[in-house]
Amino acid sequence: MNLSSTLCMPRSSRALFVLFGWLFAAACAAAEIEVVASFSILGDLVREVGGERVAVHALVGPDQDAHVYEPRPSDARRTGSARLVVANGLGFDDWLPRLARSAGYKGAVVVASDGIRPLSMNGSDDHSGHDSSAGRIDPHAWQDVGNVRTYIDNIAAALAAADPDGADIYRGNAARYRAALDALDAGIREAIARLPKERRKVVSSHDAFGYFARAYGVRFLAPVGVAGHTEAGARSVARLIAQLQREKAPAVFLENVSDPRLIERIRSESGAVAGGTLYSDALSSASGPAPTYLAMMRHNLATLMAALEKQ
Numbered sequence: 001m002n003l004s005s006t007l008c009m010p011r012s013s014r015a016l017f018v019l020f021g022w023l024f025a026a027a028c029a030a031a032e033i034e035v036v037a038s039f040s041i042l043g044d045l046v047r048e049v050g051g052e053r054v055a056v057h058a059l060v061g062p063d064q065d066a067h068v069y070e071p072r073p074s075d076a077r078r079t080g081s082a083r084l085v086v087a088n089g090l091g092f093d094d095w096l097p098r099l100a101r102s103a104g105y106k107g108a109v110v111v112a113s114d115g116i117r118p119l120s121m122n123g124s125d126d127h128s129g130h131d132s133s134a135g136r137i138d139p140h141a142w143q144d145v146g147n148v149r150t151y152i153d154n155i156a157a158a159l160a161a162a163d164p165d166g167a168d169i170y171r172g173n174a175a176r177y178r179a180a181l182d183a184l185d186a187g188i189r190e191a192i193a194r195l196p197k198e199r200r201k202v203v204s205s206h207d208a209f210g211y212f213a214r215a216y217g218v219r220f221l222a223p224v225g226v227a228g229h230t231e232a233g234a235r236s237v238a239r240l241i242a243q244l245q246r247e248k249a250p251a252v253f254l255e256n257v258s259d260p261r262l263i264e265r266i267r268s269e270s271g272a273v274a275g276g277t278l279y280s281d282a283l284s285s286a287s288g289p290a291p292t293y294l295a296m297m298r299h300n301l302a303t304l305m306a307a308l309e310k311q
């Protein structure tokens with residue numbers, strides 16, 4: 001519509017036209033950068049750095065297991081139209097670059113874990129389920145808060161490259177969040193230091209806490225390998241129960257993404273205490289105890305401490 005036709009409108013229509021024009025301009029100014037992240041924990045980290053400038057969608061949502069994810073058609077649509085796609089890497093979400101390519105996403109898939117020191121699996125023989133190209137690298141790097149500093153740096157750099165106008169905002173958000181991570185990291189170290197060394201060992205459902213173990217010195221045993229959906233063999237379960245009894249591991253924990261039946265059986269056969277639920281590979285829903293990464297790590301620490309401090 002040109003200016004002369006606007007001027008020919010009745011006065012009330014003209015006012016309406018101006019109002020809509022203003023609303024349209026306001027909506028454009030607040031346009032969000034659409035980001036797709038592979039899973040809920042990563043989605044939360046992108047949200048922390050992106051703030052109000054970004055709209056983040058996590059393909060694998062709260063309490064869902066990324067190890068067994070199958071893309072839906074709606075996921076391909078979202079990924080194809082995203083400004084930025086962020087993966088964990090380390091073999092956790094190898095499906096995402098494939099999905100992005102087939103959905104027509106033209107940008108680079110950012111790997112949030114780039115630059116961390118990867119951990120190989122602990123060498124027990126029941127780890128399978130990851131494809132051979134990923135080898136035996138443990139993908140659960142976010143369980144070490146130090147690694148998440150690297151995630152945040154990578155996410156901030158990727159957002160700034162995708163949206164240069166927001167670069168200062170992303171840098172500021174990242175700096176603030178890094179301070180929260182530092183406090184969290186120090187809090188975990190202080191709490192674990194209070195535990196007698198012989199009580200710093202637990203059993204959980206799948207091998208998701210290797211990085212936590214390396215960073216904070218709590219030993220985790222698990223009946224199932226790095227990808228939680230693999231079947232635990234009868235022999236490895238029997239071996240774990242024997243090890244539990246021999247080493248007197250004080251507590252056994254459920255995980256939000258794993259079937260509780262196996263770990264319940266291990267608990268009852270070994271006589272260990274049920275320690276509660278740890279959040280390993282996914283956040284909880286908004287109403288649960290772990291709706292953000294920071295809340296998740298605090299919840300896991302509190303859950304571990306409550307069980308391990310008991311004499």
Ligand SMILES: [Zn+2]
Nearest residue numbers: 208226228281
């Ligand atoms: Zn896992």
